[in-house]
Every structure is written in structure tokens, then in C-alpha cells.
Amino acid sequence: MKALRQIFQEIRDFVYGAGNAVFFLGEVLKFILRGRIRWSDVFGQMYEQGVQSLFIIALTSFASGAVLALQGAVMLNRFGAKEYVAQLVALSLVRELSPVFSSFIFSGKAGARMTAELGTMNVNDQIVATRTMGVDPIQFLIVPRMLACFLVLPILIVFSELVGMWGGFCVGVYDAGIPAAFYYNQTLDAIGYVDFFSGFIKTVFFGLIIGWICCYQGYVTRGGSLGVGKYTTKAVAFSYILVVISNTVLTKIILTFWK
Amino acid sequence: MIRVNELYKRFDDQAVLSGIELEVRDGEIVVILGASGSGKSVLLRHLIGLMKPDRGRIEINGTNIVELREDDLLEVRKNIGFLFQEGALYDFMSVYDNVAFPLREHTDLDEASIGKKVRETLALVGLQEADDKMPAQLSGGMKKRAALARAIVLNSKILFCDEPTSGLDPLRSRDISDLIASIARTMHCTTVIASHDIHNSLRIADRLGVIKEGKLAMVGRAQDIRNSTDPFIKEFFSE
Ligand SMILES: Nc1ncnc2c1ncn2[C@@H]1O[C@H](COP(=O)(O)OP(=O)(O)OP(=O)(O)O)[C@@H](O)[C@H]1O
Numbered sequence: 363m364k365a366l367r368q369i370f371q372e373i374r375d376f377v378y379g380a381g382n383a384v385f386f387l388g389e390v391l392k393f394i395l396r397g398r399i400r401w402s403d404v405f406g407q408m409y410e411q412g413v414q415s416l417f418i419i420a421l422t423s424f425a426s427g428a429v430l431a432l433q434g435a436v437m438l439n440r441f442g443a444k445e446y447v448a449q450l451v452a453l454s455l456v457r458e459l460s461p462v463f464s465s466f467i468f469s470g471k472a473g474a475r476m477t478a479e480l481g482t483m484n485v486n487d488q489i490v491a492t493r494t495m496g497v498d499p500i501q502f503l504i505v506p507r508m509l510a511c512f513l514v515l516p517i518l519i520v521f522s523e524l525v526g527m528w529g530g531f532c533v534g535v536y537d538a539g540i541p542a543a544f545y546y547n548q549t550l551d552a553i554g555y556v557d558f559f560s561g562f563i564k565t566v567f568f569g570l571i572i573g574w575i576c577c578y579q580g581y582v583t584r585g586g587s588l589g590v591g592k593y594t595t596k597a598v599a600f601s602y603i604l605v606v607i608s609n610t611v612l613t614k615i616i617l618t619f620w621k
Numbered sequence: 622m623i624r625v626n627e628l629y630k631r632f633d634d635q636a637v638l639s640g641i642e643l644e645v646r647d648g649e650i651v652v653i654l655g656a657s658g659s660g661k662s663v664l665l666r667h668l669i670g671l672m673k674p675d676r677g678r679i680e681i682n683g684t685n686i687v688e689l690r691e692d693d694l695l696e697v698r699k700n701i702g703f704l705f706q707e708g709a710l711y712d713f714m715s716v717y718d719n720v721a722f723p724l725r726e727h728t729d730l731d732e733a734s735i736g737k738k739v740r741e742t743l744a745l746v747g748l749q750e751a752d753d754k755m756p757a758q759l760s761g762g763m764k765k766r767a768a769l770a771r772a773i774v775l776n777s778k779i780l781f782c783d784e785p786t787s788g789l790d791p792l793r794s795r796d797i798s799d800l801i802a803s804i805a806r807t808m809h810c811t812t813v814i815a816s817h818d819i820h821n822s823l824r825i826a827d828r829l830g831v832i833k834e835g836k837l838a839m840v841g842r843a844q845d846i847r848n849s850t851d852p853f854i855k856e857f858f859s860e
């Protein structure tokens with residue numbers, strides 16, 4: 363009985379939280395649509411979030427591209443189709459791997475930092491203090507962060523795709539012995555508009571999801587430094603889950619209408 | 622002029638404010654005392670519209686702020702300074718930028734005039750040396766001074782302070798109390814202070830009130846309180 367009540371309460375809290383999160387997104391959009399955007403703060407945040415994740419995204423992408431090429435060379439060799447390594451690397455990166463993996467990394471770096479920052483400001487009363495000074499904290503603190511997230515993630519992902527293909531190129535040329543010019547041309551031939559944009563559309567969604575969840579969790583953080591830890595982990599976990607789920611749904615939708 | 626009538630607020634099953642009545646005249650310093658957890662901070666948060674009461678009126682210069690929407694509340698708050706218990710300075714900005722923040726948001730002053738005003742205000746609270754420090758580099762007392770500077774930099778005619786002396790040693794407590802009192806007197810600020818520092822409150826307040834079971838048990842001058850025969854008041858002030 364007690365357990366049942368607890369489950370019921372958890373569900374109620376979750377629904378309540380989800381409703382609040384939607385309302386929160388509405389407030390943010392209201393400011394953006396009214397043009398109440400502090401662009402200098404947006405660019406500051408973009409720079410911070412971008413620079414923070416750049417190195418680790420580069421490393422992961424290079425390694426993923428290289429591994430794809432290593433495995434691809436072995437697998438394709440069995441069918442005597444080694445020259446298709448470039449296509450395999452490029453298409454996997456552009457359509458799936460870069461958008462999803464870079465979003466994971468981004469939410470663990472920039473997203474977690476955003477939640478922790480806002481959460482700390484929250485438990486130190488800096489967010490209510492903004493209100494007492496006659497400034498809306500959503501406009502001042504949230505809008506620049508969310509907008510920056512939305513704008514910077516697609517850039518990071520294109521960067522990740524390029525670095526990943528370079529990783530594949532290095533393995534393909536130096537390890538598998540494919541001629542450089544041939545590999546290069548194969549890559550360019552492989553990626554059509556469809557491939558690029560079917561990946562790119564997802565990144566726009568992922569940017570929105572990560573910014574939204576991480577800012578919201580920071581904005582509702584309670585309970586001192588313990589709370590900051592709790593809400594930050596929650597933000598990252600929710601981001602992962604929503605990125606994975608929405609990726610599946612979006613892939614299905616995109617593939618249905620656009621091949 | 623601040624007038625509070627019949628103010629009620631409960632959280633879940635805990636009644637925190639149950640019928641607060643309070644009137645603060647222009648330029649007056651009123652201190653709200655009360656044990657920890659008695660609802661002083663909750664009362665102050667209602668006065669600036671951060672919390673909505675279950676029922677009751679809060680009039681600030683004739684406007685009932687309970688009925689205002691958030692957009693209008695933001696306007697009202699531009700004329701009110703609020704000093705948080707821990708200061709609540711933005712920790713990503715220097716002390717200078719913190720104090721300049723309200724000026725940059727709400728005035729059309731150029732950077733030179735802002736700089737002049739910020740330095741004047743920091744000098745007033747005795748922090749002229751610390752303007753390029755970050756809040757994390759300040760002591761508790763300095764944080765409160767910086768936060769006070771930020772609260773008064775727009776020359777607001779109303780000032781609310783939440784526990785300005787908590788966490789400070791007796792000397793610093795006296796200093797910050799005197800500072801608030803002298804600023805309130807020279808700028809003719811209507812001031813409400815929540816505190817459990819009886820000693821300093823008796824020194825600086827025009828009138829004092831004590832929260833007991835969600836009501837203001839007594840609002841009166843220091844001598845009225847000393848002469849009071851009410852057993853609760855006697856016991857509260859005997860410590
Ligand atoms: N947002 C809230 N939700 C639920 N309960 C709250 C909330 N804010 C305050 N309370 C409760 O209201 C009561 C009064 O709290 P308040 O912070 O006003 O006390 P206080 O008089 O300022 O105490 P202190 O001197 O320790 O600062 C406390 O019991 C607290 O638990």
C-alpha cells in the first residue's frame with residue numbers, strides 16, 4: 363500500500379514536472395519571439411559552450427572515424443569491396459554517429475555545466491535576486507544559454523563530421539592502402555544533400571532538447587549543494603534518454619519521407 | 622508607505638503567516654524579529670512579490686502588489702532594494718559589475734556616469750578597494766556590503782534586508798547595522814529588516830515587531846518593548 367502510494371506520487375511529480383518544463387519552454391520562446399535577446403550574452407555562451415566541448419568532440423570523432431575505417435576495411439574486404447570504405451565512414455558519420463555521439467558529449471560537458479551553474483545560482487538566491495532587481499531571470503540567464511546551445515551544437519556536429527572523416531581518411535590511406543585522391547573523391551561522391559540534412563535536422567532537435575532540459579533542471583534546482591549534484595545528473599540522464607528516443611523517432615520519420 | 626493587512630500563507634500543512642498586520646511609514650526603519658523558522662524571510666518575500674499569499678493585502682505606495690502580474694511586479698521592484706541573507710551577488714561578475722548591474726538595466730547612463738555612481742556607492746559602504754574582486758574572494762561581511770551597495774545604487778526609496786547581521790562577528794554586526802541605518806536615514810528610505818539580532822535591532826529601529834505563531838505579536842518603539850508586560854515579549858527580549 364505504501365509502495366503503491368509512493369509510485370503514484372512519483373508519477374504525479376513526473377507529470378507535474380513535465381508540465382512545468384513545457385510551460386518553461388513557452389516562457390523562453392515568448393522572450394525569443396518578442397526579440398528580447400541579449401546577443402552579446404548569446405555569443406559569450408556560444409563561445410564558452412563551443413570551446414568547452416571542441417577538444418573532446420574532435421578526439422571522439424577522429425577515433426570513431428578511424429575505427430569505422432579499420433572495421434570497414436576488414437568487413438568490406440570479405441566482399442571484395444574495400445574501395446567502399448570512404449562511403450561507409452562518411453555516411454555513418456553524417457547520418458547517425460556524429461549527431462548522436464556529439465550530442466551525448468555536449469550534454470555531458472556544456473549541458474552539465476549549464477545546469478550546475480544555474481543550480482548554484484538558484485541555491486544562492488541569485489536567480490530570485492534577479493527578480494528583486496526588476497529583471498526577468500529567464501530573459502537574463504536562460505534565453506542566452508538555450509539559444510547558444512541551439513546555435514552552437516549544429517556547428518559542433520559539422521565539425522565532428524569533418525574530423526571523423528579525416529580520421530577515416532588517415533586509416534583508409536595509410537593503413538588500408540587506398541589512394542588518397544580516390545578516397546577523397548569517394549567521400550565527396552558519397553554524401554548527398556539527403557544524407558547531410560537528414561543528420562543535420564536531428565542536430566537542431568538535439569540542440570533544443572539539451573538546452574531545454576539542462577536549463578530547466580538548473581532553474582528548478584533546490585536543496586543546496588546536494589541538490590545541485592542531483593539535478594545536474596538528472597539533467598544529463600534526461601538529455602541522453604530524450605536524445606536516444608527522439609533520434610529513433612526522427613530517423614523513422616525521415617526515412618519514411620526521404621531516402 | 623507600506624501597509625500589510627490580514628496576510629495568510631501556508632505551505633502544505635504548515636501555517637507560516639496567519640494574519641500579519643503591519644504599517645511602515647515613509648522613511649521609517651522597522652525591524653521584524655522572531656525565532657528561526659518563524660517566517661521572517663517568508664514575510665519579506667511577500668513584501669517584494671516573490672511569494673503570493675493565500676489571502677491578504679500588501680500595499681506599497683498605494684498599489685496592492687498581491688494582484689499584480691509578474692511583468693508589473695518587475696516594474697514595482699525597480700524602486701525597491703532587497704538585501705539577501707547571503708548577499709546573492711552574481712558570482713560570474715566582479716563587485717563593480719554587480720553594483721553596476723541595476724544601473725545598466727534600468728538607466729540610460731553612459732559607462733562614465735555608471736562608473737562614477739558605482740564608485741560613490743562602493744565608497745559609501747566602505748568597499749572602494751574591492752571593486753575588481755570577484756564575490757568568491759570576499760569575506761561574508763564584505764559580501765553583505767557589496768550586496769547592500771547593489772540594493773541602494775538606484776536610490777530606491779524602499780529597502781528590505783533579510784538578516785543583515787547573520788553570520789557576522791559582533792563588531793561587524795554593529796557596523797553593518799549602523800551602515801544600513803545611516804543609509805536609510807540619509808536617503809530617507811522606508812526600511813524593513815528581518816533579524817534575530819535583538820541588540821542591534823533595538824539600537825537602530827524606529828519600531829520593532831516580533832513574529833509569533835504567524836502573527837506580529839507587538840509592533841512598537843524600543844522603550845514600549847522594554848516596558849511591555851506581555852510575558853512572551855518579556856521573555857523574548859530577556860536573552
Ligand atoms: N518555499 C517554501 N516551501 C515550503 N516551506 C517553506 C518555504 N519557505 C519557507 N518555508 C517554511 O516556512 C517557515 C518559515 O521560514 P522562514 O525562512 O521565513 O524563517 P525565518 O524566520 O526567516 O528563519 P531564519 O531566521 O532561520 O532565517 C519554515 O518552517 C520553512 O520551513
Ligand SMILES: [Mg+2]
Binds near residue numbers: 661662663706783
Ligand atoms: Mg530567514
